[in-house]
Every structure is written in structure tokens, then in C-alpha cells.
Amino acid sequence: MEKSILPVVTSNRTEKQTFGKEYLENLLKQHFGHSEFRGKQLEAIEAVLNGKDCFCLMPTGGGKSMCYQIPALAKPGIVLVVSPLIALMENQVKMLKERGICADFLSSTQLPHIKEKIHEDLNRGRPSTRLLYVTPELVATSGFKAKLTMLHKRGLLNLFAIDEAHCISTWGHDFRSSYRKLSSLRNHYSDVPILALTATAVPKVEKDVIQSLCLQQPLILRTSFNRPNIYYEVRYKDLLKDVYTDLSNLLKSLGGVCAIVYCLERSTCDVLSNHLLKAGISSAAYHAGLNSKLRTAVLDDWLSSRIQVVVATIAFGMGIDRKDVRFVCHMNIPKSMEGFYQESGRAGRDLLPSRSLLYYGLDDRKKMEFILRNAGGKKSQASSSSDDLLKKSLADFSQMVEYCASPGCRRKKILQSFGEQVSTSFCQKSCDACKHPNQVSQRLEELGRIQNISRRGGPSPIFMSLSSTNLERHDSEFWNRDDEASLSDEDISASDDEVELQSGLSRSKLSSKVGLDEKIEILQRAEELYYRNGDTNKQKSGFSDKNAVSEALREASKMRLLTALEQARQRFVNLLLDPEVSASFLEMECFKRYGKVGKTFYNSQMAATIRWLSSATQEQISHRLIANSSLADNQSEPNSSRSSSSRLVDQEQMLPETTNEKTESTAQVQLSCQLPQLMKISKEKVELPPIPSFAEFANKKRKETEGDLSSSKAHTSGTRQNPVKKTRQQ
Ligand SMILES: Nc1ncnc2c1ncn2[C@@H]1O[C@H](COP(=O)(O)OP(=O)(O)OP(=O)(O)O)[C@@H](O)[C@H]1O
Numbered sequence: 048m049e050k051s052i053l054p055v056v057t058s059n060r061t062e063k064q065t066f067g068k069e070y071l072e073n074l075l076k077q078h079f080g081h082s083e084f085r086g087k088q089l090e091a092i093e094a095v096l097n098g099k100d101c102f103c104l105m106p107t108g109g110g111k112s113m114c115y116q117i118p119a120l121a122k123p124g125i126v127l128v129v130s131p132l133i134a135l136m137e138n139q140v141k142m143l144k145e146r147g148i149c150a151d152f153l154s155s156t157q158l159p160h161i162k163e164k165i166h167e168d169l170n171r172g173r174p175s176t177r178l179l180y181v182t183p184e185l186v187a188t189s190g191f192k193a194k195l196t197m198l199h200k201r202g203l204l205n206l207f208a209i210d211e212a213h214c215i216s217t218w219g220h221d222f223r224s225s226y227r228k229l230s231s232l233r234n235h236y237s238d239v240p241i242l243a244l245t246a247t248a249v250p251k252v253e254k255d256v257i258q259s260l261c262l263q264q265p266l267i268l269r270t271s272f273n274r275p276n277i278y279y280e281v282r283y284k285d286l287l288k289d290v291y292t293d294l295s296n297l298l299k300s301l302g303g304v305c306a307i308v309y310c311l312e313r314s315t316c317d318v319l320s321n322h323l324l325k326a327g328i329s330s331a332a333y334h335a336g337l338n339s340k341l342r343t344a345v346l347d348d349w350l351s352s353r354i355q356v357v358v359a360t361i362a363f364g365m366g367i368d369r370k371d372v373r374f375v376c377h378m379n380i381p382k383s384m385e386g387f388y389q390e391s392g393r394a395g396r397d398l399l400p401s402r403s404l405l406y407y408g409l410d411d412r413k414k415m416e417f418i419l420r421n422a423g424g425k426k427s428q429a430s431s432s433s434d435d436l437l438k439k440s441l442a443d444f445s446q447m448v449e450y451c452a453s454p455g456c457r458r459k460k461i462l463q464s465f466g467e468q469v470s471t472s473f474c475q476k477s478c479d480a481c482k483h484p485n486q487v488s489q490r491l492e493e494l495g496r497i498q499n500i501s502r503r504g505g506p507s508p509i510f511m512s513l514s515s516t517n518l519e520r521h522d523s524e525f526w527n528r529d530d531e532a533s534l535s536d537e538d539i540s541a542s543d544d545e546v547e548l549q550s551g552l553s554r555s556k557l558s559s560k561v562g563l564d565e566k567i568e569i570l571q572r573a574e575e576l577y578y579r580n581g582d583t584n585k586q587k588s589g590f591s592d593k594n595a596v597s598e599a600l601r602e603a604s605k606m607r608l609l610t611a612l613e614q615a616r617q618r619f620v621n622l623l624l625d626p627e628v629s630a631s632f633l634e635m636e637c638f639k640r641y642g643k644v645g646k647t648f649y650n651s652q653m654a655a656t657i658r659w660l661s662s663a664t665q666e667q668i669s670h671r672l673i674a675n676s677s678l679a680d681n682q683s684e685p686n687s688s689r690s691s692s693s694r695l696v697d698q699e700q701m702l703p704e705t706t707n708e709k710t711e712s713t714a715q716v717q718l719s720c721q722l723p724q725l726m727k728i729s730k731e732k733v734e735l736p737p738i739p740s741f742a743e744f745a746n747k748k749r750k751e752t753e754g755d756l757s758s759s760k761a762h763t764s765g766t767r768q769n770p771v772k773k774t775r776q777q
């Protein structure tokens with residue numbers, strides 16, 4: 048383990064000298080290069096150094112980390128930092144190490160020998176570790192508890208810092224059940240101060256955090272939520288000709304600034320990112336549907352300015368610490384002000400002028416409202432507290448609607464939602480409603496007219512892109528980050544106690560999966576209900592298109608394929624194919640088989656194809672596309688893979704003929720015309736390689752990992768490498 052480069056002061060000073068303002072400011076300057084403390088940092092630091100519990104509410108980017116980093120340097124011993132995200136811990140530890148401060152983290156992602164070194168250091172008489180970052184799951188394990196008790200007995204525990212403390216509250220928008228387990232800290236280590244830090248605590252959450260962590264007469268520090276350097280603006284989708292073009296024009300006019308665009312659904316991220324790329328703006332999609340390697344690559348590229356814009360779901364969340372984000376855009380209305388504040392707050396952490404833009408759409412509003420109602424509806428039957436949750440989620444959402452669709456200062460509305468009362472002039476024309484009041488009220492009037500017309504004409508259809516398999520069905524991170532955990536365990540903190548790891552993982556996987564299934568079920572039922580109630584004409588004629596594959600879905604699928612093919616091209620530089628044509632071809636293949644039986648099966652097959660593209664070899668991809676091109680040339684060929692869908696015949700017969708058939712044949716003709724020019728054509732009839740099911744894919748991956756592990760074991764123990772493995776590696 049690296050030793051602290053800068054000496055940490057541990058001399059035998061008197062309390063006053065050690066923790067005096069000057070001394071603490073010196074540490075700030077010496078270790079971090081900042082000349083003075085911000086906001087209430089100093090108060091928080093002094094409180095915990097004097098053994099007091101503290102609840103610290105500061106805005107995003109307000110400098111909460113300093114409140115536990117300085118105490119770690121001021122006093123010998125260890126500060127234990129509990130953090131919800133591994134990426135967050137990694138970033139902070141890296142930054143601290145670069146500054147010569149001895150910090151480390153323990154998580155399931157670390158190699159055993161690294162963990163061993165950390166434990167060795169902790170066992171030493173005077174550990175060099177000053178800050179130890181851990182996951183909430185780890186804190187709850189018996190193994191780690193024993194370690195903590197040992198450190199405590201030796202008088203080495205200085206402080207428990209609970210970062211993102213709102214995760215402990217079910218009222219918060221980021222609830223993480225593992226945070227609940229932290230409640231035992233106060234009982235077991237009564238003399239160690241606890242510092243709870245958050246940027247998003249409405250009074251209810253604040254109370255919940257304080258109670259759940261059993262803080263004893265804590266010093267409560269609140270800083271204003273105001274972010275004076277962010278200009279807030281709302282644009283109205285229903286009044287714009289083309290939202291994507293509006294956004295790309297705006298991004299161009301801002302001139303290459305660093306930006307984040309949040310979307311509700313993963314497919315929108317893919318589609319929009321491609322649109323921006325086509326408009327000459329460097330961008331990439333980021334969501335939990337992408338594999339972790341790709342997500343890390345996108346994050347790295349964005350952090351190091353190789354990509355200007357990340358188009359993301361809320362999976363791109365906590366811990367993103369790039370100071371110079373100048374623009375944060377929401378493509379859809381968020382479900383709560385807390386979420387919106389957190390996300391828009393990623394702009395301008397360096398305190399320089401920045402911008403938040405939200406595109407508000409009437410359909411988006413209806414969709415979100417509908418989802419919230421139906422998601423809560425089922426739970427509300429179960430208990431009255433769930434009923435409260437439903438009411439709360441609707442009230443939270445109505446604040447967002449108010450923010451977008453009513454006149455008045457946007458900043459004031461944000462601050463009001465956090466219980467802060469300010470005058471309208473407080474904003475100093477740094478929101479569109481204060482800067483251009485006439486323009487905004489004119490737009491709201493127009494919007495009102497459209498809303499009235501749409502009310503008279505009945506509800507517009509809801510489109511939700513859900514597919515059928517358990518994992519692929521969840522294609523929005525809208526719900527919360529628990530869902531994200533089920534898809535990207537490696538990014539979220541997880542149990543890593545040696546004994547409890549296995550059972551812990553299987554438990555958490557099971558429960559998160561069940562939760563997800565339930566939610567998807569609710570969504571599907573909600574959607575069905577909506578169609579049943581909302582489209583009575585179709586109901587009367589016995590016609591229901593709720594499961595039809597829409598053109599929009601097909602376009603989104605092509606975009607997903609395009610991204611997967613681009614990734615394949617990055618993996619295999621010699622892969623000669625035209626991604627656009629290939630994407631169209633693969634989509635068509637999927638549509639031909641499953642288009643008529645409905646989007647559930649279509650989406651499932653689409654997901655399987657994308658998985659296949661991510662794991663196939665160069666030969667398999669070329670082979671398949673060449674094979675497909677020969678099939679495209681020969682449209683009369685019976686579909687050899689039909690058998691896989693034969694069990695769906697009943698459903699197929701129940702569905703009406705749709706206009707999709709026409710589209711299919713037109714697209715096929717176009718495709719068969721394009722393919723010969725763009726790809727090498729094999730006239731030989733080749734069997735299509737099967738697309739693996741998810742289970743097959745997962746088994747294959749598991750076997751590969753096991754293979755990798757055994758081969759690396761063999762390698763380290765000096766035995767010869769498995770020849771099959773060797774070939775694969777070459
Ligand atoms: N006293 C200070 N003077 C100048 N810059 C500071 C000071 N304290 C912190 N910063 C800087 O402010 C930035 C944000 O700090 P930090 O990540 O701790 O914010 P945060 O409150 O934890 O935000 P979030 O809620 O998003 O996690 C960091 O880059 C940090 O270096």
C-alpha cells in the first residue's frame with residue numbers, strides 16, 4: 048500500500064491548537080490547495096472533531112467531502128466513509144492518493160491481495176490509512192464488524208462519515224436498503240461521532256436520516272440549495288417542430304461545452320446520441336443496458352473530454368465529479384424535484400455560469416403520471432404506508448409539473464420545494480421566466496390551448512418500450528437505482544464479506560429481480576389498462592394494438608443494433624461491413640420472425656441479437672451477415688428459423704394484419720438492393736448460427752470466466768496453458 052507522501056500532523060498539541068481555525072485552514076491549503084472553507088464546512092469539521100454528531104445538508108458540489116477529509120488529516124486514526132457507489136469511492140480514493148493522502152477502499156471488486164494489504168495495514172500498531180471507504184453492505188457483515196470493533200478498542204476510529212445519507216430514507220429518491228443496516232453503528236460505537244452528508248433532504252428525509260442513524264443531538268447544518276451559477280430554462284416539446292434538432296442546434300451554439308443529456312428510456316439515449324453524432328456533435332449513450340466495460344469507456348472518454356455530450360439515463364448519477372459541466376438537459380420531465388435538482392446540479396460545480404434545460408411535453412407528463420399512479424396503485428392495496436408513498440410520489444411529481452407548466456420564477460420554485468422561501472427578485476433574471484417573462488407566459492398560453500384540444504380529443508397513446516425477458520424488460524432507470532443494481536452489480540456496492548458474500552449476493556439478486564419483475568408487471572398491466580380504458584373504439588371492434596411493433600420501436604431497435612455493430616467494429620478493426628445496412632438487416636430479420644406476434648417477442652429477440660453481437664467472434668459476425676445477405680437475395684426462401692416461433696402461432700393468429708407488412712416488403716427490397724454493393728456476398732447457402740438465449744449467453748460467460756480463472760491459476764502455478772484457451776486468446 049502507498050504511504051502518505053505528505054506528513055500528517057499527529058503531534059501532541061492541545062485540543063485548541065490542534066483544531067483551531069488556522070490549523071484547519073492550513074490543512075486545507077496544504078493538502079487541497081484551497082484558501083478558505085466554503086459555506087458550513089468549518090462548522091461541520093469542528094463539530095465532528097469535538098466528538099459531536101452532525102447532519103450536514105449542502106447543495107450538490109458544495110464540498111461535503113471536505114467535511115470528513117479534513118478531520119481525517121487533523122487527528123491520528125481512521126475515518127470510515129460509507130459510500131453507495133464503488134465508482135464514487137474509486138474516484139475519491141484516486142484523488143486523495145494523488146494528493147499524497149493515504150486513503151483506500153474495500154469492495155467486492157478489489158483483488159484479494161489488495162484487500163489483504165489493506166487489512167494488514169489496519170492490523171498494524173499505527174495504520175497509515177487515514178480514510179477508509181466502504182460499502183454499506185460491508186459494514187453490516189460480521190467479518191467487518193469484528194474488524195471495526197478491533198479498531199475501536201485500539202482507539203483508532205475517529206469518525207463515521209455517511210455520504211449520500213438520504214439513501215437511508217425510503218422517502219428519499221435514492222433509497223438503498225443496505226443503508227438501513229448502518230443504524231447499529233451508534234449503539235456499537237457510542238463514542239465515535241457520526242457525520243451524515245446529503246444534498247437532497249426535504250424535512251421528512253432529514254428527520255428520517257437523523258432517526259435511522261440514531262444521531263445524538265446532532266448539530267444540524269443546512270446551506271441554501273440555491274445554485275446561483277445555474278440558469279434554469281424550460282422548453283415545450285409540443286411547441287417545437289423537432290426537439291432533437293432544437294437540442295443539437297443549441298449544443299452547437301454553446302460551442303463544444305461539456306454536457307449531460309438525461310433521457311427516461313435507454314432506447315432514447317441510443318437514438319438521440321446517434322442523432323447528435325450525425326449532427327457533428329461528439330456524444331455517446333450511457334445506461335445500465337450497456338455492459339460495464341462500455342460504460343467505463345464512455346465515462347472515461349467524457350471525463351477526459353474525448354466526448355462532449357453523454358446522453359444518459361439516471362444510471363449516470365451519483366459521484367460524477369466533473370467540475371466544468373456547462374449544460375445539463377432533461378429530455379423528459381423527471382419524477383421529482385429532488386431528482387431534478389441532483390441531476391441539474393451536476394452543472395457548474397466549479398461555480399462558473401452553467402445552464403439547465405428541461406424539455407417538457409404533455410405526453411411525457413401523462414405517461415409519468417400514469418406510471419406513478421399504477422405503480423403505486425398495486426402497492427396501495429397492500430398497506431396504508433404504501434398509500435402514503437403513492438401520495439408522496441404524486442405530490443413530488445406535481446411540483447415538477449408546476450415547475451414546468453406554471454408561470455413564475457423557476458429558481459423560486461426549486462427552493463420552495465426544499466422549504467426555502469425567497470423573493471422573486473432573488474433570482475436576478477437567471478431563469479427564463481424572470482429573464483423573458485412575456486415569452487414564457489405566451490408559450491404557456493399556447494401550451495394550454497394544445498392541452499385543451501388534446502383533452503377534447505381524448506388521451507394520446509402511451510408508448511413504453513418494454514421487452515419480455517427479465518433483464519431486458521427493464522430499459523429505463525426511471526424507477527430507482529435498486530433496479531440499476533440488478534443490472535450492474537459491479538458498479539454498486541455489494542457484500543464482500545468472505546463468508547457472507549455468496550448468500551448475500553444470491554439474496555440480493557433474488558430480491559432485486561423479484562422487485563423488478565413486479566415493477567415490469569405493474570407497467571405492463573398499467574399499459575394494458577390504459578389501452579383498455581383509453582381506446583374504447585378499438586375495444587368495441589375487438590381490435591387491440593397494444594402489443595404491436597411500432598415504427599418508433601423499430602427505429603429505436605435499429606439504433607441499438609447500430610450501436611452494437613459500431614462496438615463490434617471497434618473490437619474487430621478488420622470487420623468490413625456497413626453498420627447501417629447491417630443494422631437494418633438484423634432488425635428486419637427480427638421483425639420478420641416476431642413482428643406480427645408482438646413487441647414482447649420482438650424485443651426479446653432484439654436483445655438476444657445485441658447480446659450475440661457483443662460476444663460473437665469476427666468470423667461469426669461476417670459469416671452471419673454474409674449469410675443473411677444471401678438470404679436477402681433470395682426472398683422466396685422459407686424462413687429456416689421459423690420453428691423457434693412456432694409456439695407463438697396461436698397468438699399470431701389472434702392478431703390482426705397490420706400495415707407493418709407493407710413496410711417490411713419495401714424495406715426488404717431496399718435492403719436487398721443495397722446489400723450487394725456494400726457487402727461481400729456469399730452465394731453459398733449457409734445455416735444461420737443460432738442466437739443464444741440469455742441463459743445460454745450467461746452460462747457461456749460464466750464458463751469463460753471460470754476458464755479464465757483456472758487458466759490464470761494454472762499460469763501462476765507454472766503449469767502449461769490450456770491449448771484451447773491459448774488459441775482463443777490469440
Ligand atoms: N473550500 C473549498 N474551496 C474550493 N473548492 C472546494 C472547497 N471544498 C470543496 N471544493 C471543491 O468543490 C468540488 C465539489 O466538492 P464535493 O465533491 O465534496 O461536493 P459534494 O458536496 O460532495 O457534491 P455532491 O453532492 O455532488 O457529491 C470539489 O471539486 C472540491 O475540490
Ligand SMILES: [Mg+2]
Binds near residue numbers: 111210
Ligand atoms: Mg459528494
